[in-house]
Amino acid sequence: MLQTLMTHWPQILAMIPVVMAAIGIVHAIMTKEDVRAATGWVGVMFLSPFLGAIIYAVAGINRIRRATISAMRPLSSEAASAKHERNIAAEELIAERYGQRFTGLKTLGDRVARRALTSGNAIAILETGDE
Template sequence: MLQAIASHWSTLILALSLAMAAVGIVHAIMTKEDVRAATGWVGVMLLSPFLGAIIYAIAGINRIRRATISALRPVAGEAAEARHDRHVAMEALIDAHYGQHFIGLKTLGDRVARRPLTPGNTIAVLATGDEAYAAMCRAIDDAQKSVLLETYIFDNDAVGQMFVQSLSGAAKRGVTVRVLIDAVGVRYSVPSILKQLKEADITADLFNGNIVMGLR
């Protein structure tokens, strides 16, 4: 058998690479929501079946999405019963307030969004940035345990100073404050707001500051 493998090793490697590419191509077509991404990965695996399949296995599979799907799989025991009870109660609530035809809409939304509809939620529509910033600062001012702020742009302007004041006040009250700013967005203002945040004893850091060997 070893002699047969040794004499046909090139054919076996070719068959293995084609099989790996076929599996990767099917996976990309079935899971990629962006047509351009699927087409690109298919092209990579067609041009280089063996190496392309390995690259796709490392960089092309969305493991966060896979973990989410795994987390949404049916559970057993008491947790499954509790989830079923909430589902039945939610359908009864929808039927009582909006009618039977809305239950089908809920089922569709649950399957598309992959998150079940739950009661007790409200949405406040804020029409302008001024309204949104004021509401955010009020939430920071009312925080009792922690404040986690993540933003792309954090300008060193009047609005930025308003946030620094609220974040600083929260930190002085003993609230755990963490701020994450994009490394590009923080440079929309010169000087940047980062120094003022750190001077106010606010724990702040940059996202994606150093990409490769110090290059930004």
């Protein structure tokens, strides 16, 4: 085994950047939403396997998006969830103020937005730029 490694070490060393680039290319293709960005990263890693994979690992992976997704997850704090549940607009309140037909719209909005409709919101119409 050691003799095989000693005789083939240049080939093994040459395969490391190729494997790194292949992993980076697959990751870029699977995670990039913009086709142009994915094509650009694939080109960079294809033309320079070792350096391209390192640059992609540092600058290509969108960590801001991951942080945003984790921040959007519901809070585990019981106080925060109790406060949110207290302000949720009940279907009876919607039916009383706006009619029965808007309760279905509330249900649809709650499912699409993944956040329940809350009460106590207000809109103020501003007439001029000074207001």
